[in-house]
Amino acid sequence: MPSDAIALSNASIDRDAQFDVVIVGAGFAGLYLLYRLRQMGLTARAYEQGDNVGGTWYWNRYPGARCDAESLAYSFSFSPELEQEWQWTERYAGQAEILRYAEHVADRFDLRKDIRFESKVTRAEFDATRSEWRLETDRGDRARARFCIMATGCLSVPQRPNIPGIDDFKGKLYQASLWPRRETRFDGERVGIIGTGSSGIQAIPVIAEQARHLWVFQRTPNFSVPACNAPLDPNWVAEFKRYYREHRSMHKRGAGSGFGDLEIVPRERAPAAMTAAGMSDAEIAAILEQYWNHGGARFMGAIADSLMNRETNRIVADFVRAKIRSIVRDPATAEALCPTDHPIGTKRICVDSNYYETYNRDNVTLVNVAHDPIERVTANGVATRDREFPLDTLVLATGFDAMTGALQRIDIRGEGGVRLLDEWAAGPRSNLGLMVAGFPNLFTITGPGSPSVLSNMLVSIEQHVDWVIDLMEAMRGKGQTRVDTTPTAQDRWVDHVNQVAAQTLFGEGGSWYLGANVPGKPRVFMPYAGGVGAYRVICNGVASRGYEGFVFA
Numbered sequence: 032m033p034s035d036a037i038a039l040s041n042a043s044i045d046r047d048a049q050f051d052v053v054i055v056g057a058g059f060a061g062l063y064l065l066y067r068l069r070q071m072g073l074t075a076r077a078y079e080q081g082d083n084v085g086g087t088w089y090w091n092r093y094p095g096a097r098c099d100a101e102s103l104a105y106s107f108s109f110s111p112e113l114e115q116e117w118q119w120t121e122r123y124a125g126q127a128e129i130l131r132y133a134e135h136v137a138d139r140f141d142l143r144k145d146i147r148f149e150s151k152v153t154r155a156e157f158d159a160t161r162s163e164w165r166l167e168t169d170r171g172d173r174a175r176a177r178f179c180i181m182a183t184g185c186l187s188v189p190q191r192p193n194i195p196g197i198d199d200f201k202g203k204l205y206q207a208s209l210w211p212r213r214e215t216r217f218d219g220e221r222v223g224i225i226g227t228g229s230s231g232i233q234a235i236p237v238i239a240e241q242a243r244h245l246w247v248f249q250r251t252p253n254f255s256v257p258a259c260n261a262p263l264d265p266n267w268v269a270e271f272k273r274y275y276r277e278h279r280s281m282h283k284r285g286a287g288s289g290f291g292d293l294e295i296v297p298r299e300r301a302p303a304a305m306t307a308a309g310m311s312d313a314e315i316a317a318i319l320e321q322y323w324n325h326g327g328a329r330f331m332g333a334i335a336d337s338l339m340n341r342e343t344n345r346i347v348a349d350f351v352r353a354k355i356r357s358i359v360r361d362p363a364t365a366e367a368l369c370p371t372d373h374p375i376g377t378k379r380i381c382v383d384s385n386y387y388e389t390y391n392r393d394n395v396t397l398v399n400v401a402h403d404p405i406e407r408v409t410a411n412g413v414a415t416r417d418r419e420f421p422l423d424t425l426v427l428a429t430g431f432d433a434m435t436g437a438l439q440r441i442d443i444r445g446e447g448g449v450r451l452l453d454e455w456a457a458g459p460r461s462n463l464g465l466m467v468a469g470f471p472n473l474f475t476i477t478g479p480g481s482p483s484v485l486s487n488m489l490v491s492i493e494q495h496v497d498w499v500i501d502l503m504e505a506m507r508g509k510g511q512t513r514v515d516t517t518p519t520a521q522d523r524w525v526d527h528v529n530q531v532a533a534q535t536l537f538g539e540g541g542s543w544y545l546g547a548n549v550p551g552k553p554r555v556f557m558p559y560a561g562g563v564g565a566y567r568v569i570c571n572g573v574a575s576r577g578y579e580g581f582v583f584a
């Protein structure tokens with residue numbers, strides 16, 4: 032890591048502190064939990080590794096970092112006052128603006144006083160005799176609580192590539208997801224970047240504008256669609272906000288991922304996208320063109336069966352490949368940028384600003400390391416099999432140990448000392464993505480088995496937190512102190528998650544959704560692909576049937 036990576040200062044320490052609830056993480060999930068728990072009159076402590084709130088938006092400060100969900104949808108809905116007063120400036124907010132928003136939420140609702148910063152939870156153990164969790168942090172905090180809630184995020188453990196020699200590099204080394212806090216510029220520098228997922232694709236155009244030369248080391252190309260980002264017109268926003276409640280309701284109940292239809296007047300029933308079979312070639316081309324020009328990840332929703340039907344998927348992928356060839360002037364570079372190894376959308380679709388156009392610059396070179404593999408990083412740069420690239424700066428945009436990484440790095444022990452690491456050795460198993468059998472009173476917010484990374488995270492966070500809070504209220508009403516999910520209910524949910532995934536092409540993607548980017552990680556499709564609306568109905572149904580599949584004591 033760069034020596035100037037985010038520096039942590041001293042913080043005071045909890046010694047055998049007792050709370051009703053302990054929370055791991057002070058990103059958006061941790062913040063909303065604190066807000067709701069306080070409303071409920073419970074004591075809570077959140078432990079946060081960073082020295083500020085914001086989670087993923089605290090750590091991912093790389094140049095060009097920007098949300099791929101639209102600002103007006105990617106924000107909290109729990110407070111109508113908050114949503115009215117906060118002014119987003121761009122259609123897709125940049126990292127700094129989202130971090131400011133998280134800070135504003137923390138301050139507006141006075142949440143910081145319940146957060147212990149710079150404290151990384153290392154161990155969480157269930158004490159069955161007292162029905163409570165005991166937590167430890169790397170700074171020596173010790174805390175006990177009836178409930179433990181993991182708000183650790185899905186993309187919070189950076190995945191460093193296993194390339195020999197990285198630590199020998201004498202130039203500046205940055206990792207996208209651990210970017211230093213100070214302003215970084217690349218003027219006059221020879222820069223290399225490894226990784227062409229969402230992070231790399233966002234960083235590359237910005238670095239290219241400053242660097243003397245940028246070499247992009249690409250192993251596998253990804254599909255990317257233009258964001259068409261733009262400043263938000265305050266008059267349009269004011270008009271949109273008149274209908275905010277209706278919009279929020281649609282985001283939560285819709286069939287898709289909770290991003291909604293950001294037209295000013297919410298339509299209760301947006302016209303359902305058609306399958307390719309119901310359209311002529313000309314209609315397909317026209318609708319894809321329309322979605323491409325509109326911008327954003329909603330492109331994948333232009334045709335209803337693009338993630339279900341291989342032929343439809345091929346049509347959509349061909350459309351994007353044709354776009355790449357029409358934008359990138361050098362035919363060999365264009366061809367190298369055209370993904371052919373996975374169905375479009377089965378790896379998270381990237382959303383960019385001028386990504387493909389950047390390869391028309393004289394100071395940018397694509398190095399196809401699928402053909403000429405990186406052999407090592409040297410003191411001076413990157414050595415592929417065929418040549419060495421001298422560099423002043425090397426950027427790693429090599430992704431995350433997603434969804435399970437943060438949970439499995441904490442020594443979590445449930446009933447009888449069973450380790451979560453062992454329980455999940457063959458892949459994560461949970462009921463609703465919320466609880467793991469044998470780990471009483473432990474909840475995972477946006478855990479594996481929930482819509483999580485396939486959804487608008489803010490929609491999913493609020494839904495999960497509200498569901499957990501309702502469960503706790505119900506327990507309090509009955510004087511219950513312990514809840515667990517049954518192995519049978521868990522098995523049923525895991526089967527359902529797998530059945531839904533099997534109706535899609537996701538299993539073919541070789542993506543981080545499957546853990547395929549982490550050597551040795553079991554290949555299990557981790558998120559729930561049924562959509563946020565259907566998932567909410569299922570969760571509400573479980574609750575209305577007296578928390579079917581959960582046992583209380």
Ligand code: N01
Nearest residue numbers: 097098099192226227228229230231250251379428429430
């Ligand atoms: O990571 P990735 P990411 N040698 O795993 C390459 C979210 N996100 O940080 O495919 C050479 O997608 C790897 O190559 P390959 C979003 O959900 C959102 O970019 O393994 N290359 C790949 O190209 C996203 O999906 C936003 O062959 C190596 C890249 O590194 C998720 O985070 C912004 C390598 C990793 O791509 C992860 O995105 C940013 C090696 N040894 C992120 N090891 C927005 O909201 C890895 N690679 C817009």
